[in-house]
Structures are given as structure tokens and as C-alpha cells.
Amino acid sequence: AGHLDCARIVAFGKTPESTRIALTCCGAKNIAVIDGNGTTIWEVPGHHFESIQIGNILSKPEGPHILVDIDHTARGESDMWVLDQNGNTCGKIRGEYCRQHGLIDWNGDGVDEIVVGNSGAMYDETGRRIATLAAPNAGTLLFGDFTGDDVLDVARGSSHALHIYRNESGRKPSAPVPLGTRLNFTYY
Numbered sequence: 717a718g719h720l721d722c723a724r725i726v727a728f729g730k731t732p733e734s735t736r737i738a739l740t741c742c743g744a745k746n747i748a749v750i751d752g753n754g755t756t757i758w759e760v761p762g763h764h765f766e767s768i769q770i771g772n773i774l775s776k777p778e779g780p781h782i783l784v785d786i787d788h789t790a791r792g793e794s795d796m797w798v799l800d801q802n803g804n805t806c807g808k809i810r811g812e813y814c815r816q817h818g819l820i821d822w823n824g825d826g827v828d829e830i831v832v833g834n835s836g837a838m839y840d841e842t843g844r845r846i847a848t849l850a851a852p853n854a855g856t857l858l859f860g861d862f863t864g865d866d867v868l869d870v871a872r873g874s875s876h877a878l879h880i881y882r883n884e885s886g887r888k889p890s891a892p893v894p895l896g897t898r899l900n901f902t903y904y
Contacts, residue, residue: 719742720741721741723739725770726738733751746759747760747763747799759803765785766815771783773798775841777806781801783797783830792810811832811835811837816832817857823885824885836851858872867883
């Protein structure tokens, strides 16, 4: 029922059967992972899951992990869930409004931190808020090498300004990042 809200590749396989794609379905109130043939591997129903990010969010269990927000909730009750590759819930973070979010290895330890666009909150793998990237009236959240040092930075924008936060502790990629990777995807 409903329509596809978001889809992300969890794992590229050598065959369609070994490829994994996470997707959220508006109306069906679910998040699911399917293979490259469209066969459902697992599904978690019951919430209005929206945007998905794939990354190495936890040091254990081994990733990739799935970050997904739950929309259509009361203000202040906006959850983000971290799921493992099998659909098990590994953690939940509650925020004011978590609709736009992204992942960045901010401190260079190989584990992605979670950044929320609306509040500028940055969370570590335990769900602890470790920073706030403050920017008045900002809602747009972008990731990219904005400073020319080959390290991902964060930008938050409003209708009046773009605020760039230089990532001084992040790691440079070992090879150029090809187009089509999770670092070059838009929300939809």
C-alpha cells in the first residue's frame, strides 16, 4: 500500500540475489530490505518510516547499519532508529524533529556520527549528543568536501545563508569517491 518513500543500497552483490536494498513505504508503514530481484528479506512494520542512511554507525555489531527516521509524530517525539543488516533495532535516538539527517565520520575513528538537519544536533554511536552545529533558521543539510582538503564537511543552509562546518578530524578517503556512492546521493 502507498508509495516508496526512500531507497538505499545496503550491499552490492555479484548477483541480484546477493544485493540488498533498504526501502521505506509510505502508507504501508514499514521499512524493508529486499534483494535485487525484489524478494523481501525482512520487514519491520508499524511506523511511518521515512529517510534512510546507510553507514558504519556502530563499532559493534559490524556494519553496514541502517539509520531511519519515523515521521508523522508529535513535536519532540521524533525518533531515529539504527538497525543492523538483519532488521534488528540496535538503538533509538529521540529528537525534536529528525526528518532530515545524515552520516559523517566527524572524528576520523571509522564510525559515522549522525547529524540532524533541523536542530544541527550531532550524535555519537551511543546516541549521546556530542555537538550542535548552530545556524539560525537552517534546515537544509548537505555533506561534501566544501574546503578542498578531501575530507567530508557539513553545511547547513537557510534562505539567507549557508553555514559550513569544516571537519578537521575526519579522514581522507583512500581513493577518489565515485559518483553514485552513498556520499553522492540526494534524499530521493
